[in-house]
Amino acid sequence: MKLICEGLELSDAVLKVIRATATRTTNPILEGIKLHASEDTLTLSATDLEISIEKTIPADVKIAGEVVVPGKFFADFVKKLSNEQIELSLTEENTIRIKYTDSEGYLQCMNADEFPIIKEIYSPEKITIKKVELKKLIDKTVFSVAVDDARPILKGCLFEVENNEITSVALDGYRLAMVKTSVTSTADKLSCIIPARSLNEISKLLNIDNNEETIDILVGQNHLLIVDGSIKILTRLLEGEFINYKQVIPATTSTTILVNKEQLEDGLDRASLLARMDKNNLVRFDIREKILTLTSASNIGNVTENITISLDGKDISIAFNARYLSDCMHTITDEFIKINFTSQIAPCTICPAEDENKYLYLILPVRIVD
Amino acid sequence: MKLICEGLELSDAVLKVIRATATRTTNPILEGIKLHASEDTLTLSATDLEISIEKTIPADVKIAGEVVVPGKFFADFVKKLSNEQIELSLTEENTIRIKYTDSEGYLQCMNADEFPIIKEIYSPEKITIKKVELKKLIDKTVFSVAVDDARPILKGCLFEVENNEITSVALDGYRLAMVKTSVTSTADKLSCIIPARSLNEISKLLNIDNNEETIDILVGQNHLLIVDGSIKILTRLLEGEFINYKQVIPATTSTTILVNKEQLEDGLDRASLLARMDKNNLVRFDIREKILTLTSASNIGNVTENITISLDGKDISIAFNARYLSDCMHTITDEFIKINFTSQIAPCTICPAEDENKYLYLILPVRIVD
Numbered sequence: 001m002k003l004i005c006e007g008l009e010l011s012d013a014v015l016k017v018i019r020a021t022a023t024r025t026t027n028p029i030l031e032g033i034k035l036h037a038s039e040d041t042l043t044l045s046a047t048d049l050e051i052s053i054e055k056t057i058p059a060d061v062k063i064a065g066e067v068v069v070p071g072k073f074f075a076d077f078v079k080k081l082s083n084e085q086i087e088l089s090l091t092e093e094n095t096i097r098i099k100y101t102d103s104e105g106y107l108q109c110m111n112a113d114e115f116p117i118i119k120e121i122y123s124p125e126k127i128t129i130k131k132v133e134l135k136k137l138i139d140k141t142v143f144s145v146a147v148d149d150a151r152p153i154l155k156g157c158l159f160e161v162e163n164n165e166i167t168s169v170a171l172d173g174y175r176l177a178m179v180k181t182s183v184t185s186t187a188d189k190l191s192c193i194i195p196a197r198s199l200n201e202i203s204k205l206l207n208i209d210n211n212e213e214t215i216d217i218l219v220g221q222n223h224l225l226i227v228d229g230s231i232k233i234l235t236r237l238l239e240g241e242f243i244n245y246k247q248v249i250p251a252t253t254s255t256t257i258l259v260n261k262e263q264l265e266d267g268l269d270r271a272s273l274l275a276r277m278d279k280n281n282l283v284r285f286d287i288r289e290k291i292l293t294l295t296s297a298s299n300i301g302n303v304t305e306n307i308t309i310s311l312d313g314k315d316i317s318i319a320f321n322a323r324y325l326s327d328c329m330h331t332i333t334d335e336f337i338k339i340n341f342t343s344q345i346a347p348c349t350i351c352p353a354e355d356e357n358k359y360l361y362l363i364l365p366v367r368i369v370d
Numbered sequence: 371m372k373l374i375c376e377g378l379e380l381s382d383a384v385l386k387v388i389r390a391t392a393t394r395t396t397n398p399i400l401e402g403i404k405l406h407a408s409e410d411t412l413t414l415s416a417t418d419l420e421i422s423i424e425k426t427i428p429a430d431v432k433i434a435g436e437v438v439v440p441g442k443f444f445a446d447f448v449k450k451l452s453n454e455q456i457e458l459s460l461t462e463e464n465t466i467r468i469k470y471t472d473s474e475g476y477l478q479c480m481n482a483d484e485f486p487i488i489k490e491i492y493s494p495e496k497i498t499i500k501k502v503e504l505k506k507l508i509d510k511t512v513f514s515v516a517v518d519d520a521r522p523i524l525k526g527c528l529f530e531v532e533n534n535e536i537t538s539v540a541l542d543g544y545r546l547a548m549v550k551t552s553v554t555s556t557a558d559k560l561s562c563i564i565p566a567r568s569l570n571e572i573s574k575l576l577n578i579d580n581n582e583e584t585i586d587i588l589v590g591q592n593h594l595l596i597v598d599g600s601i602k603i604l605t606r607l608l609e610g611e612f613i614n615y616k617q618v619i620p621a622t623t624s625t626t627i628l629v630n631k632e633q634l635e636d637g638l639d640r641a642s643l644l645a646r647m648d649k650n651n652l653v654r655f656d657i658r659e660k661i662l663t664l665t666s667a668s669n670i671g672n673v674t675e676n677i678t679i680s681l682d683g684k685d686i687s688i689a690f691n692a693r694y695l696s697d698c699m700h701t702i703t704d705e706f707i708k709i710n711f712t713s714q715i716a717p718c719t720i721c722p723a724e725d726e727n728k729y730l731y732l733i734l735p736v737r738i739v740d
Contacts, residue, residue, distance in 0.1 A: 070670060073643065077673075080640050095671065103637065105644075107671035267473065270450050273443065274475075300440060301465065301477035303447075 001065025002089040003037045005057060007081040007100070013044045013055040014075045016231060019201050021071040022048035032068040033075075034115045035088070035096075037061045042088075045118065046071060051198045052118045053205070054232040063089075068110040069096055077105060118234060121220035125187040127161060131208045131215050131228075133181040137168040138203040140331045140359060144170040144177035145196040153240040157199055161190040169245050170196070175324045176248060176362040177331075192219050193242055198235035205231055249349065249362060255313035255341040257287060258353055264292075264337075265329040267305035271296040272322040274303050282366055283322040287341075288315050296322065318344050319368040328361040344368070371435025372459040373407045375427060377451040377470070383414045383425040384445045386601060389571050391441040392418035402438035403445075404485045405458070405466075407431045412458075415488065416441060421568045422488045423575070424602040433459075438480040439466055447475060488604060491590035495557040497531060501578045501585050501598075503551040507538040508573040510701045510729060514540040514547035515566040523610040527569055531560040539615050540566070545694045546618060546732040547701075562589055563612055568605035575601055619719065619732060625683035625711040627657060628723055634662075634707075635699040637675035641666040642692040644673050652736055653692040657711075658685050666692065688714050689738040698731040714738070 014033060022030035025048070036043040042059035045052060067090050077098065078086070084100040090109070091097055098105045129137075138157070146154035151173075158169040166183045169176065206215070207228055218225040219237075226233045271283045275296040286293040287309070294305040318341060328350060336353035350361040384403060392400035395418070406413040412429035415422060437460050447468065448456070454470040460479070461467055468475045499507075508527070516524035521543075528539040536553045539546065576585070577598055588595040589607075596603045638653065645651045645666040656663040657679070664675040688711060698720060706723035720731040 073670060076643050077640060080636065080643070103640075103673070103675040105640070105671060105673040108669075266450065270447060270473075270475065273446050273450070299478075300443060301475060303473070303475040305473040 001035070001037050001067055001096075002063040002087070003042055003059040003061045004085060004087050005042055005059040007078065007084040007086050009057040010042075010086055011075075011078045011082050013042075013057050014078050016055050016205060017044045017046040017053045018071050018075045019204070020046040020048055020051050020053035028070075029068060029110050029114050029116075031071050032110050032115070033071045034066060034068045034112055036066040036112070037088075038064045045115075047116055047118060049116060050195055050236050051201055052232075052234040053201065054118070054234075056230045065090055066112040067094075067096060068112055068115050069107055070110075074107065077107075119223055121218055121223050121225050121234075124218035124220040124225070125185065125190055127166065127183050127185045127190070127217040127219065128214050129166065129181070129183045129217065130211070131206050131213050132211050133183075134215060134217070135203050135206055135208065137166065137179050137181060138199045140179045141168045141170040141177040142196050142199050142203075143327050143331065144172055144175050144361075146172035153193060153238055153242060156193040156195045156238040158191060158193050158242045158245070161185045161187065163188075169242070171243065171245060171248070171362075174321070174364050175328075176245060177328065177359070178245070178361075179359040180357060187219075190219060191242075192224060193238040193240070194224060194235060195238055198224075198233070202226060202233055202235075205233060207231070248347070249360070250340070250342045250346055252342055253313070253340040254343065255287060255311070255316045257292060257312070257339050257341075258310040258336055259292060259307060259339065261329065261332055261334060261337045263307050265326070267294050267307055268322060268326050268329060271303045271305055272326060274298045274301060275322040280366065281322050282319050282368075283325065284317065284319045284368065286317045287311060313341075316341050316344065317368070318348070319366045320348075320363055321366060324363045328363070332359075371405070371407050371437055372433040372457070373412055373429040373431045374455060374457045375412055375429040377448065377454040377456050379427045380412075380456055381445075381448045381452050383412075383427050384448050386425050386575060387414045387416040387423045388441050388445045389574070390416040390418055390421050390423035398440075399438060399480050399484050399486075401441050402480050402485070403441045404436060404438045404482055406436040406482070407458075408434040415485075417486055417488060419486060420565055420606050421571055422602075422604045423571065424488065424604075426600045435460055436482040437464075437466060438482050438485050439477055440480075444477065447477075489593055491588055491593050491595050491604075494588040494590040494595070495555065495560055497536065497553050497555045497560070497587040497589065498584050499536065499551070499553045499587065500581070501576050501583050502581050503553075504585060504587070505573050505576055505578065507536065507549050507551060508569045510549045511538045511540040511547040512566050512569050512573075513697050513701065514542055514545050514731075516542035523563060523608055523612060526563040526565045526608040528561060528563050528612045528615070531555045531557065533558075539612070541613065541615060541618070541732075544691070544734050545698075546615060547698065547729070548615070548731075549729040550727060557589075560589060561612075562594060563608040563610070564594060564605060565608055568594075568603070572596060572603055572605075575603060577601070618717070619730070620710070620712045620716055622712055623683070623710040624713065625657060625681070625686045627662060627682070627709050627711075628680040628706055629662060629677060629709065631699065631702055631704060631707045633677050635696070637664050637677055638692060638696050638699060641673045641675055642696060644668045644671060645692040650736065651692050652689050652738075653695065654687065654689045654738065656687045657681060683711075686711050686714065687738070688718070689736045690718075690733055691736060694733045698733070702729075 043056045045054040087099040160167045277298040292307045292309045334352040413426045415424040457469040530537045647668040654665045662677045704722040
């Protein structure tokens with residue numbers, strides 16, 4: 001293998017694919033980046049066996065070939081060469097020579113034969129979606145996935161397609177996030193569960209030039225593939241049945257409030273300062289007529305926030321883990337939101353004041369003694 | 371105590387003085403911020419007994435008084451109120467009430483009587499210096515102070531005034547940094563040793579509007595005081611004899627090179643990537659005619675950097691801890707620097723190519739076997 005490429009393009013590509021390398025592994029090849037030179041391109045790829053990221057850049061290839069370089073070190077080194085033209089060549093001792101200006105580095109490499117083969121997807125279904133909408137589907141739900149391993153299926157988001165609408169759902173037993181948007185799809189009905197880690201990488205790597213640009217998501221039996229220009233992201237799907245999330249959402253409501261999202265977020269922020277000193281992280285809501293009173297207390301003090309609301313239904317007192325509320329406030333961009341309550345021990349739901357179908361957050365309360 | 375002030379001014383002041391609070395202490399009052407309201411100002415102060423920072427802001431004082439609030443929590447809370455007008459009042463239960471818009475918080479306070487009294491400086495000497503120059507004196511030397519406690523006197527910078535010139539010196543047994551600049555002083559000769567932590571805070575808090583602005587440094591027996599507008603910084607001085615640093619600087623030179631600082635810094639950066647994988651962090655210099663060759667190696671590879679230089683004297687091979695070299699490269703802003711060598715086991719010195727008196731860095735080599 002021997003080629004010349006631009007430092008800036010190489011370092012950009014390395015920093016993208018390195019996100020797929022395994023960080024805590026006993027198999028060093030999963031910490032590596034595979035370089036594959038052929039015709040007039042250099043293809044870099046990395047995988048931790050769950051997600052694979054591949055990027056192709058132009059290169060003046062003198063001798064085709066492939067090799068696996070140690071990922072972290074190669075990335076650090078190449079990052080410091082963004083301004084240079086770089087010559088990469090494989091020596092007979094299986095080291096790669098990185099030549100730039102009058103200087104050079106040599107790095108021990110691994111054999112490309114030992115690198116895992118990145119799966120092909122056979123006869124996949126195709127979902128076409130606007131890139132901005134895909135990013136929203138991910139960013140507005142993925143924070144609600146379960147983080148512990150008790151139910152591995154909950155460590156991913158459910159993507160469900162039906163009637164040209166896609167729904168993304170994440171839940172962890174204490175809260176649920178659900179976002180919908182329109183798509184076109186080759187399948188009438190389709191569902192798959194995508195690991196949260198892969199979704200986070202997809203969201204970060206999506207290259208959005210304008211709001212109308214669309215992208216194809218290819219869904220196979222066990223894998224999902226996204227091709228965005230010169231970047232290919234392939235992820236394994238989680239296997240198993242997702243929870244029947246629809247039955248978790250309360251059918252009835254006894255109290256609905258309309259509140260300015262920013263006011264609620266700011267109030268929660270301040271109340272959280274005290275709430276989080278306690279492991280329960282408790283914020284209490286007292287809803288009376290036109291006022292929502294947020295209170296939190298710890299041994300060093302207490303905070304009382306009064307927020308003007310419009311109320312439909314009965315007064316209610318209820319308490320929540322402040323973090324779950326703050327998490328979903330941070331993702332909401334609407335000016336006004338609706339919060340629905342059923343009872344002190346039933347989950348509340350949060351949705352936009354306009355277009356209630358766009359998203360829904362659900363949070364379980366913490367039991368309080370009056 | 372009762373007063374009204376602007377959230378933005380209060381939070382700015384809190385974030386400045388909180389830097390002086392103690393972080394790991396068994397005495398909770400040292401984690402507090404003292405609020406002192408009188409006439410039409412609120413004065414905030416904090417100290418860890420080594421450094422004290424005080425800042426005064428305008429306030430509409432209804433009832434004069436003082437109290438100590440828990441520093442970290444008060445800072446976090448006030449930070450979230452930058453846009454509001456805040457009313458602070460002391461209740462009978464020794465809690466402070468923080469009122470803003472329609473909401474409020476209550477915080478447990480400590481008694482102001484228990485707060486350490488901040489020392490006065492009697493009949494101090496006065497050094498007048500440009501603020502930008504004071505910042506340089508600090509930033510270009512303080513990184514070289516000793517970090518371990520073996521010789522506490524080396525955990526500060528020596529400030530020496532003589533003939534209207536001030537010299538700042540820091541050294542840790544492996545390297546030395548020395549910077550000079552002109553000042554006016556009430557004392558012909560003066561020297562003091564200032565703890566590195568205090569210097570770092572002074573450098574961060576200095577409010578520099580223009581390059582000509584000067585500031586007074588008041589030096590007493592055991593303390594040093596700087597007043598910059600509404601901010602007062604008082605620091606304890608270190609007691610004891612500083613090392614006779616002048617005798618450490620080699621009198622003779624057998625090799626002098628002139629090198630582009632940026633080229634050397636970039637080369638060191640790349641060589642360091644490999645060097646730092648080894649605990650010795652070794653970079654080797656081979657100086658031959660017009661070329662400085664930097665090499666570093668570890669078990670995963672090696673780097674060879676060739677840098678064009680102009681050489682005066684004998685060829686030499688010598689090795690250094692890469693970090694010490696990088697540290698001083700990061701503070702140098704000159705385009706070209708001179709490096710002087712005496713032998714493979716004697717320290718090298720680094721100074722600007724022009725105006726050699728401005729600063730000097732000295733680094734001990736690491737012994738190598740050829």
